[in-house]
Amino acid sequence: MNRAVDRARLASGLETSRVLTGLWQVADQERAGATLETERAARALEPVVDAGFTTFDVADHYGSAELIAGALRKRRPEVRVFTKWVPEPGVSSRGDVEAAVRLSLDRIGTDRLDVLQFHAWSYPDPGWLDCLFHLLEIRSEGRIGHLGVTNFDAVHLDLALRSGIPLVSNQVCYSLVDRRPAGAMTEVCRTHGVGLLAYGSLSGGLLSDRWLGAAEPPIDESLTWSQMKYRRFIDQAGGWDRFQAVLRAARRVADRCGVSIANVAVRYVLEQPAVAGVIVGARPGERSHLEDNLRLFDFTLDEQSRAELAGAQATLDPIPGDCGDEYRRPPYLTASGDLHHHVTHFPAPYAVRDTERGVELDPEAGFPEAVRTGNEIRISGVTPTHRGRLIGGNDVRAQTHFALDRVEGALQSLDAETTDVTKVTARSREEDWPVVKAVLLKRLASVGPDSRVLDHYPGGLRAVTRHRVEVDVEART
Numbered sequence: 129m130n131r132a133v134d135r136a137r138l139a140s141g142l143e144t145s146r147v148l149t150g151l152w153q154v155a156d157q158e159r160a161g162a163t164l165e166t167e168r169a170a171r172a173l174e175p176v177v178d179a180g181f182t183t184f185d186v187a188d189h190y191g192s193a194e195l196i197a198g199a200l201r202k203r204r205p206e207v208r209v210f211t212k213w214v215p216e217p218g219v220s221s222r223g224d225v226e227a228a229v230r231l232s233l234d235r236i237g238t239d240r241l242d243v244l245q246f247h248a249w250s251y252p253d254p255g256w257l258d259c260l261f262h263l264l265e266i267r268s269e270g271r272i273g274h275l276g277v278t279n280f281d282a283v284h285l286d287l288a289l290r291s292g293i294p295l296v297s298n299q300v301c302y303s304l305v306d307r308r309p310a311g312a313m314t315e316v317c318r319t320h321g322v323g324l325l326a327y328g329s330l331s332g333g334l335l336s337d338r339w340l341g342a343a344e345p346p347i348d349e350s351l352t353w354s355q356m357k358y359r360r361f362i363d364q365a366g367g368w369d370r371f372q373a374v375l376r377a378a379r380r381v382a383d384r385c386g387v388s389i390a391n392v393a394v395r396y397v398l399e400q401p402a403v404a405g406v407i408v409g410a411r412p413g414e415r416s417h418l419e420d421n422l423r424l425f426d427f428t429l430d431e432q433s434r435a436e437l438a439g440a441q442a443t444l445d446p447i448p449g450d451c452g453d454e455y456r457r458p459p460y461l462t463a464s465g466d467l468h469h470h471v472t473h474f475p476a477p478y479a480v481r482d483t484e485r486g487v488e489l490d491p492e493a494g495f496p497e498a499v500r501t502g503n504e505i506r507i508s509g510v511t512p513t514h515r516g517r518l519i520g521g522n523d524v525r526a527q528t529h530f531a532l533d534r535v536e537g538a539l540q541s542l543d544a545e546t547t548d549v550t551k552v553t554a555r556s557r558e559e560d561w562p563v564v565k566a567v568l569l570k571r572l573a574s575v576g577p578d579s580r581v582l583d584h585y586p587g588g589l590r591a592v593t594r595h596r597v598e599v600d601v602e603a604r605t
């Protein structure tokens with residue numbers, strides 16, 4: 129007998145079924161150009177709601193998904209729709225944000241979005257913070273119930289929260305193959321009470337009995353977009369043979385529990401700390417896995433099962449970087465293996481103008497000095513502030529990260545990279561210096577601990593300053 133679908137509380141007044149139904153797959157169903165019939169697709173999802181899976185994950189760019197979820201919500205008021213806004217890089221005006229929210233409200237057919245999840249392509253471009261602050265205002269006006277993010281890394285989730293943006297969730301890839309959220313991300317979520325919404329937990333269906341012992345499929349259009357994406361994760365993790373060892377381990381666990389490999393894969397993620405829910409993709413009107421997915425709430429993984437899965441996972445290579453890096457830097461672990469489906473170009477984070485000194489950032493960018501003369505660059509007086517706001521709260525680590533985001537954005541705007549940095553000088557209070565130094569060394573790899581160019585002026589910041597760090601950088605290209 130199936131137990132009821134478990135639920136999790138994400139915030140006051142906001143619950144989610146612990147398994148959410150994801151509708152990115154709708155875009156895949158529509159990839160040849162024909163759109164799904166909205167009402168028919170919504171009707172096909174009603175049994176999912178009947179079973180207790182009442183939360184749906186959609187996005188502005190998932191084909192007809194917002195329309196379908198909206199139609200379903202009209203039929204079944206208990207349905208909650210978590211949508212996303214994935215703007216082009218560089219978008220940051222209040223008008224842009226208003227227009228995006230209006231579009232989702234119209235498509236879902238509501239005057240208040242249950243949850244809006246924001247995606248940031250580039251942290252060196254402070255436009256991502258502008259977008260979040262605009263969204264916060266729109267939320268205070270009542271058109272958004274709650275704000276979440278998607279594919280944020282641990283540093284920037286922490287930074288946004290400490291800057292006063294009350295995020296309820298971060299949606300990230302989390303699976304037997306991809307354990308990146310288990311580290312710093314889990315810590316940040318626990319510190320701030322944020323819930324992780326996991327996707328990719330079935331690797332597009334590859335983590336299921338259907339693929340146990342099967343030959344390696346090529347990454348081409350014979351696969352779904354989702355499978356193309358996660359085949360790239362499997363390659364990163366060491367390839368198909370090692371993936372098969374994970375499937376075999378999951379099968380042994382599944383045999384003991386009397387469930388499917390897919391059940392073991394999702395259950396594993398559901399039981400990880402900070403995970404509020406797992407988003408399982410569905411193709412309305414096509415194959416249904418409803419009965420099988422209901423078994424998720426009939427069993428738990430015991431110590432032996434966890435050890436067996438951990439043993440197989442230990443043979444995999446870790447997916448590089450932090451959560452969401454697959455959308456920010458190579459290797460791009462997307463369906464196409466690059467960003468061309470999502471992004472046309474990355475504008476310079478700050479406007480540049482010609483002066484007699486060379487090229488420098490526009491005064492509005494808020495840098496006392498950010499100048500390029502020939503191949504020499506000087507950036508000075510960088511503080512963790514943006515448009516007069518202190519970013520990172522009173523936390524020196526978050527503040528230093530944001531100051532370095534600004535440095536990175538200035539370097540990009542002046543056609544340079546952080547690897548071009550030859551000297552960095554930071555001012556902080558004595559007691560903050562170990563944290564500041566650790567962040568500087570981590571972020572500015574070319575300024576190694578032995579290079580003797582890292583410098584610090586103890587006591588250089590007055591105790592009354594709200595910012596706890598200030599950075600100067602020299603670079604050569």
Ligand SMILES: NC(=O)c1ccc[n+]([C@@H]2O[C@H](COP(=O)([O-])OP(=O)(O)OC[C@H]3O[C@@H](n4cnc5c(N)ncnc54)[C@H](OP(=O)(O)O)[C@@H]3O)[C@@H](O)[C@H]2O)c1
Nearest residue numbers: 150151152327328330331332333336354390408409417420
């Ligand atoms: N924020 C982001 O960047 C991001 C990225 C990706 C996904 N997502 C979200 O996460 C959702 C999930 O997408 P995903 O790509 O990660 O896919 P997924 O959930 O890992 O895989 C979904 C596929 O697994 C198969 N499946 C489901 N239940 C099963 C079961 N019990 N047994 C066997 N197979 C089963 C189905 O394949 P068949 O239909 O082929 O049988 C289904 O289409 C998306 O719809 C979207 O909402 C978000």
